[in-house]
Amino acid sequence: MQRLKGIAITHGAAAGRAVLLVHRGRAIRFPIPAERTGDELARLDLSRRRSRAQLESIRQRIGQGPGSELAPLFEAQLLILEDPMLIGRAADLIRTEHVNAEWAVQRAFDEIAHVFDAIEDPYLRERRGDVEDVVGRLRMNLHDGASAAPRDLLRDVPGPFVLIADELSPSVAAQIDWGRVRGFAMDAGSRTYHTAILARSLQIPAIVGLHDATARARAGETVAIDGTTGELIIDPSPDVLRSLLARQPTRPDVVPAPSGPATTRDGVCIRLEANVELLEDVAVAQRHGADGVGLFRSELMLGGQPIDALSEERQYEMYLRLVEGMAPRPVTIRTFDLEESRAPGRHGGWDAADRRTSEAERTRNPLGLRGIRLSLARQELLTRQLRAVLRAALAGPIRILLPFVSAVEEARAARALIGGVVRDLRAERLAVPDVPVGAMIEVPSAALIADLLAREVDFLAIGTNDLIQYTLAVDRTDERISEFYRPLHPGMLRLLRLVRRGAARGGVPLSVCGEMASDPGLLAVLIGLGLTDFSMTPAAIPAARRLIESVSAADLRAAARGALALSTADEIEDYLARAVAGVEQGSPLGERIL
Ligand code: PEP
Numbered sequence: 001m002q003r004l005k006g007i008a009i010t011h012g013a014a015a016g017r018a019v020l021l022v023h024r025g026r027a028i029r030f031p032i033p034a035e036r037t038g039d040e041l042a043r044l045d046l047s048r049r050r051s052r053a054q055l056e057s058i059r060q061r062i063g064q065g066p067g068s069e070l071a072p073l074f075e076a077q078l079l080i081l082e083d084p085m086l087i088g089r090a091a092d093l094i095r096t097e098h099v100n101a102e103w104a105v106q107r108a109f110d111e112i113a114h115v116f117d118a119i120e121d122p123y124l125r126e127r128r129g130d131v132e133d134v135v136g137r138l139r140m141n142l143h144d145g146a147s148a149a150p151r152d153l154l155r156d157v158p159g160p161f162v163l164i165a166d167e168l169s170p171s172v173a174a175q176i177d178w179g180r181v182r183g184f185a186m187d188a189g190s191r192t193y194h195t196a197i198l199a200r201s202l203q204i205p206a207i208v209g210l211h212d213a214t215a216r217a218r219a220g221e222t223v224a225i226d227g228t229t230g231e232l233i234i235d236p237s238p239d240v241l242r243s244l245l246a247r248q249p250t251r252p253d254v255v256p257a258p259s260g261p262a263t264t265r266d267g268v269c270i271r272l273e274a275n276v277e278l279l280e281d282v283a284v285a286q287r288h289g290a291d292g293v294g295l296f297r298s299e300l301m302l303g304g305q306p307i308d309a310l311s312e313e314r315q316y317e318m319y320l321r322l323v324e325g326m327a328p329r330p331v332t333i334r335t336f337d338l339e340e341s342r343a344p345g346r347h348g349g350w351d352a353a354d355r356r357t358s359e360a361e362r363t364r365n366p367l368g369l370r371g372i373r374l375s376l377a378r379q380e381l382l383t384r385q386l387r388a389v390l391r392a393a394l395a396g397p398i399r400i401l402l403p404f405v406s407a408v409e410e411a412r413a414a415r416a417l418i419g420g421v422v423r424d425l426r427a428e429r430l431a432v433p434d435v436p437v438g439a440m441i442e443v444p445s446a447a448l449i450a451d452l453l454a455r456e457v458d459f460l461a462i463g464t465n466d467l468i469q470y471t472l473a474v475d476r477t478d479e480r481i482s483e484f485y486r487p488l489h490p491g492m493l494r495l496l497r498l499v500r501r502g503a504a505r506g507g508v509p510l511s512v513c514g515e516m517a518s519d520p521g522l523l524a525v526l527i528g529l530g531l532t533d534f535s536m537t538p539a540a541i542p543a544a545r546r547l548i549e550s551v552s553a554a555d556l557r558a559a560a561r562g563a564l565a566l567s568t569a570d571e572i573e574d575y576l577a578r579a580v581a582g583v584e585q586g587s588p589l590g591e592r593i594l
Pocket residue numbers: 295297337442462463464465466467513514515
């Protein structure tokens with residue numbers, strides 16, 4: 001028996017057979033049953049044939065026009081595609097290790113890259129990039145394609161099980177049928193990592209930040225998750241298992257919770273909406289009494305696919321389901337908040353223009369071409385999304401929320417684009433309504449100019465997850481520095497106060513949709529700072545309602561004033577622990593301050 005300590009995301013316990021999901025670079029390794037290796041080999045072959053056809057057509061097109069000097073490059077890529085060291089090796093791996101084609105291709109590339117790295121001649125060494133390009137194309141063509149629904153990545157693994165991943169991005173998480181997952185553990189991650197948020201909203205016992213769980217646990221052995229202590233127990237003894245599962249809380253409310261605004265003892269109305277990651281969450285939000293959807297993270301609809309994989313029609317169907325599921329309550333759709341890595345070149349693939357950006361740069365750069373910046377740089381994609389959203393607005397109230405806004409110009413440009421799409425749709429005889437447009441406040445510059453942004457948009461929504469990470473310079477996905485991620489840092493309290501004042505000066509509604517709102521203790525502080533609109537993980541709404549109904553807003557305001565006079569996060573936490581007595585205990589963060 002081994003115990004690994006991490007960060008508890010959801011209270012509750014779970015035990016079951018371990019399924020390991022290991023991520024290498026941008027490919028994920030998952031097991032394929034022996035009898036399905038033939039199908040996997042066929043996928044690999046289809047991808048090779050598609051890649052060949054694409055490369056031949058590029059070579060031909062390029063050979064005839066300007067840039068013909070690049071034609072040999074594509075000839076070289078065609079040769080690489082047929083090289084047994086790549087496809088042949090990947091096929092061998094599928095046959096012998098029973099793994100998925102994406103991972104096999106990645107592994108084969110790693111082996112080749114190793115050889116290239118050892119070459120002295122710089123010209124030859126650089127040919128590694130050509131192989132990488134071919135691998136990128138193969139991987140892209142292994143995707144199901146725009147029309148097919150994202151596949152359940154673990155569809156061949158019999159459930160239920162406990163999923164242990166090294167790093168599971170939200171887009172990959174969206175390709176998993178969570179109904180079969182009893183518990184979830186991850187090497188990487190922090191409390192605000194998107195997949196952690198997803199696990200919390202699905203109320204699956206989960207622990208993140210375990211560092212090396214995938215190295216320590218073996219596939220198939222029994223593991224247990226203790227969401228109270230934040231421990232993953234590998235091969236637990238029968239006694240430990242029994243006492244752990246005996247402590248398991250009963251599954252939460254199946255009876256619909258009350259809805260509508262919650263009112264403090266002194267009569268302040270607080271609006272409680274839900275953050276929704278998947279369409280299935282709409283029913284959960286309804287059940288927990290959400291007054292609307294305050295944040296729909298639309299990019300998660302993509303699963304693992306690139307940004308241009310979803311047609312206008314497909315998006316329209318999804319938004320329609322969302323709006324109809326929540327009607328008559330409003331739904332706030334955030335436009336795609338993606339990084340550049342998910343936006344292939346204009347010609348639909350990793351084409352020559354993309355070669356300038358290295359794989360590593362494209363893979364992860366949360367401070368790069370992201371959110372509204374990417375949407376404005378790729379206006380055809382934003383236009384497609386907006387058309388789908390605005391068409392769905394005929395079925396019920398929708399608000400559009402712009403992510404990662406850092407300057408007034410971005411809000412203006414997005415509004416102009418939205419205005420144009422509305423005009424086009426009306427010219428097509430669709431009576432689309434005027435839809436409120438809001439900006440997320442999650443970059444410090446946006447917080448500092450909240451009053452100026454308030455003149456450009458109809459509402460503001462504070463994304464505390466990112467606002468904390470960028471203000472305090474703490475990568476929210478890096479568990480090694482999670483101790484520096486302090487929502488109650490005095491700088492955060494000041495910034496939140498500034499945003500509240502800026503929104504009031506501009507006369508626009510302001511909400512909070514970051515994870516801070518899901519924590520009853522921190523929610524109390526936010527109410528004390530004068531905030532009244534919140535959007536949170538659906539499962540957190542009933543506790544938030546109980547908290548609100550048990551406190552007086554005036555008391556919380558006095559407590560927040562006291563906290564604002566202090567100098568350190570520790571002092572503020574200690575002070576609030578005494579000042580906000582009697583407030584319901586909630587998540588571990590709340591327990592720390594209350
Ligand atoms: C936030 O940053 O607080 C937020 C709600 O957006 P996300 O968690 O999707 O980055």
